[in-house]
Amino acid sequence: MADWWDADGRRHRKQFATAQAAKQHEHRETALAHSKRARREIKLAGSGASAKDLREKDTATVAPAKGKLGVMIPGMGAVATTFVAGVEAVRKGIAAPIGSLTQMGTIRLGKRTEGRSPKIKEFVPLAGLDDLVFTGWDIFEDDMYAAALNAGVLERDLLDKIKARLSSIRPLKAVFDHNYVKNIDGPNVKKGKNKLDLAEQLRQDIRDFRKSSGADRFVTIWCASTETFIEPTAAHQSLKALEKAMRENDESIAPSMVYAYASLMEGVPFANGAPNLTVDIPAMHELAHERELPICGKDFKTGQTLMKSVLAPAFKARLLGLHGWYSTNILGNRDGEVLDDPGSFKTKEESKLGLLEHILQPALYPELYGNIFHKVRINYYPPRGDNKEGWDNIDIFGWLGYPMQIKVDFLCRDSILAAPIVLDLVLFLDLAQRTPELARLGIQEWLSFYFKSPMTAPGLYPEHDLFIQLMKLKNTLRHLKGEELITHLGLEYYD
């Protein structure tokens, strides 16, 4: 017996001779469903239904963003505090949400001649910043104001203007295991008889926040430290196995999985900002699917990898070859300290290494990308704090094999780049949970744009090219609203 998923994300069980036969069946069914859908849409269009009718029919499937949205954050460090402080500052009108697609981005609709490019937040019903309420967990007891000061990303002057709001957010006791994050330790930690019991305590926190916040909808976003590298084990293969392993305190259940399990069990979507496995295991896919809850990850795409996902597609587009790509970083914040541990670094390294291969497709272009030396280093260097410096040396080759070099020196601010991503993910995950067509998929691949190591359906390679990811995201929004998808074909302008 094996499971297969239909085009609407529903799970079915059937007898197959091999796993490959199950996959082939799934592909056939999906293709059939897509062609049926296309035929239905063509028929609808031919029946004289206007674009407006179609739009209204489709928008009816996105529930409005009524009431407050509760944002729950495991890990109240540099990224989380920069995000929350930023939202408060924007709410007060003392700063602008630069870098946020949901706040500043526009979306072109229809033909280039139509001049229709509304803001994304006016096009789809997103929660407003005034409706966000926050809580979080951390192993340290600092409230958000003290934690933000400690992180040293934002100036005291700005933080003082929003001090009252920030100091009112105090971290709940964390689920923490020192074996998973070796270089830090803190006092604000839950105790429990096993991991299932700890999950129950987190679930109680969520239920308490449900009451105290007055929010109607919730989203959890992991902004805690990167955990040590683990590979999927038998304990991760099904929900039943996961729960058994949690009850037995199996060491392959990381704290981040306990948070993810608790959130999903409470009906709350989950996004993973770190490269940990967390929700990227079959047991969590199953839970998300069964409960029709959006999940996404992994690892916010902020500095160096953002640049890679822009440059590598350019090389491939122009068929320039690549001999090697050496990337190194100096970073002095707590994240850098955690990543100084080889176990946590390995998790990050895996996440950063994958994208070149997926973008450059060496199997299709062996003479250009068949022999790449790709190296990534992160060095903990306290004087720089959150102001990371990322260097890249790229050895490319062109016409007749002649070599060339590119150097990139990105003096960035890690959390300044991450904060708008957190905001967008919170708002888009909430949109997804109000949209049955998206919620029932579980994994939200259309949010790949925000991740170094995007989660996809099993067996599907991730799309890493930033601009393909952006097109996928915007086309998903157009699709939800019954707008024409933009293919950039454009022959009709010359008729």
Ligand SMILES: NC(=O)c1ccc[n+]([C@@H]2O[C@H](COP(=O)([O-])OP(=O)(O)OC[C@H]3O[C@@H](n4cnc5c(N)ncnc54)[C@H](O)[C@@H]3O)[C@@H](O)[C@H]2O)c1
């Ligand atoms: N800033 C970026 O550009 C960026 C990019 C991609 C991914 N990330 C990831 O985002 C995460 C946060 O980054 P940061 O710079 O804010 O790090 P940080 O060290 O400042 O904050 C992480 C916080 O998580 C807490 N924590 C650790 N384990 C916990 C647990 N089990 N439960 C609750 N709290 C826990 C720590 O005490 C710390 O306060 C890291 O995993 C980092 O790798 C950051």
